[in-house]
Amino acid sequence: MLKIENLHVRVEDKEILKGIDLNVNPGEVHAIMGPNGSGKSTLAQVLAGREDYEVTEGTVSFLGEDLLEMAPEERAREGLFMAFQYPVEIPGVSNTYFLKAALNASRKHRSLPEMDAVEFLKLVREKMKLVKMDESLLGRPVNHGFSGGEKKRNEIFHMAVLEPRLAVLDETDSGLDIDALRIVSEGVNSMRSDERSFVVITHYQRLLSHITPDVVHVLVDGRIVQSGGKELALELESKGYSWLEKTYDSTAAVMA
């Protein structure tokens, strides 16, 4: 599904990602954890196609295609979705109609017939239940005046409607209360399938007790320093990131 090899990324003059390798197979959920400033969000942004980030080395292929060659909207139409850490408010653009335009852009790209208003509304109603979203949020402008929790739920709602092949969740859990966290996690869990993969980026282990990952990676200073099963997240929880940062530092020292 997603294959990242030796990915180096710089922002302005600073190298943020220093050689990432990651292989996500269909149906897998990968968690990427790491301390602040380790490069987690940079990885998400690069996958979504943010232009301020410069890839200096390495490759990313998505469903066998060169992801880095695609514009952000092409990535989305090919089935990549990123849930934003800070979803943007867009007054004057309806949350529902905008989503219909987005969905139809993807369907057109895949040579599927465009959905009409009736079909779309049926789909939307069904998906709203998934994230227990109030119907009043449908008529509102995109994220406009939404609370922090509502914004994150709206991201999951967008994901549910767009039905991506690969979803990247960028700290979707940060700042959520337990109820919102449960709703978000249930939304994700209900969408898990053999064909769909997730990359869940988080700072906190808490999310991973709601969404059980197949693989956990720990990102420190732009490199994946450890990968393992879901137990790794628990170990991190008890020992803290400093445990791996220290290990990593000594390894680096030895190597140097």
Place this chain on the structure above:
Amino acid sequence: MQAIAERSPLLSKYETFERGLPSHPESIKHLRRQGKDSFEANGLPTTRQEEWRKTNVAAIGRTSFERVSQDTNSLSHEQIRSFLLPDCIDLVFINGRFSHKHSQLEDLPKDIFAGSLANALVQKPELVEAHLGQYADLGHPFVALNSAFIEDGAFIHVPSGVTVEKTIHVLFLATARDGTPTVSYPRNLFVAEESSQVTVVESYGGFRDDRYFTCPVTEIVGLANSVIDHYRLGQESLGAFHVATQKVYLSRDANFFTHSINHGGALVRNDIQALLDAEGIHCTLNGLYLARGSQHVDHQMRVDHAKPNCHSYELFKGILEDRARAVFNGRIYVHQDAQKTDAKQSNRNLLLSKGALVYSNPQLEIFADDVRCTHGSTTGHLDDEAIFYLRSRGIGEEAARSLLTYSFAGEVLDEIRLEAVRKEFEEFLFTRLPKGDIVRQAV
């Protein structure tokens, strides 16, 4: 040595014009003469004058314009249709003159006067005399010029306690005549008597890049407890000069609401002034201007809070592309008496190209000590973060930019209460914005 000022070409053949007029009340003749004298003495403003620093009208003085007499039949219904709004009483003027053929007055209630000022001056001179020229300032060069040529325009009079259910649409269309630039001086007067209510749309339009000059003055009078919903649509040709003054006089508990939307004209200047002359008034002056190419659009606002306990609210937004220029000068003047004034003004501009430029200057002058006044001005580009967000959902870049541009305009659109105008303008945006079909789907 005193130089003898050369007479402005705008006043050439003035005597012929005057001789051709029907017999008018003395006060109207006087008003015309005052206008002419004032314009003759002061001429066109120059960029050395503070209010005209950013808008150069010298080209108007250099062009030789022709006043058009009776040719109100020169346009066909097909040409006019695209300017009409559904379900309105229509007053159509061509090159400043009332057109019977194109106007539609059938649904006009009996006790209301809505029609040609030229007719009203003959049929109901006392109604006109009571207000005409009482509000607009003859010291303004273009008010003086317009006043010198008072002949026709729209006159609407709504008697006490009457509500006009249908919208009255006053439409001014101008044409160049076989390539010769034309000029017209529409003079409008809208009077809402005590506790009356009316909705008026005032439109100005032209064709292609026809070269002409429209110089309207509109006096709007909202007497006690009246409700006026007013719209001003500027859709002049891309070769047109449009210099307009709108003066609003409001009395106790009046409710006035206006939207000025402009996307036409080569050089557009709109002076919008409101005098809140009694307590309990609510006055909203909103606007939206779109300019591209080398269009120049200037809005000069002035709100005078003369008495206590009034509210004024102004939201003006601009969208500029290419090398377009916009000027916004907003002035709120709170007089010493006007305690408990609540005034808010904001001007926001969106620049879609590097070459576009805005001069925005909101000003407050406050002489009372217990008031709440705010003003603000912002000018910026589309938000990259928002563009990226939309693209990440599968919306193409061009469509994302258009959606955000629409969203920027939306704040003003949403305030438009008259559905016909709102729809009309939405359609206009869908047609104008690149990938407008996607915007249409997404909003």
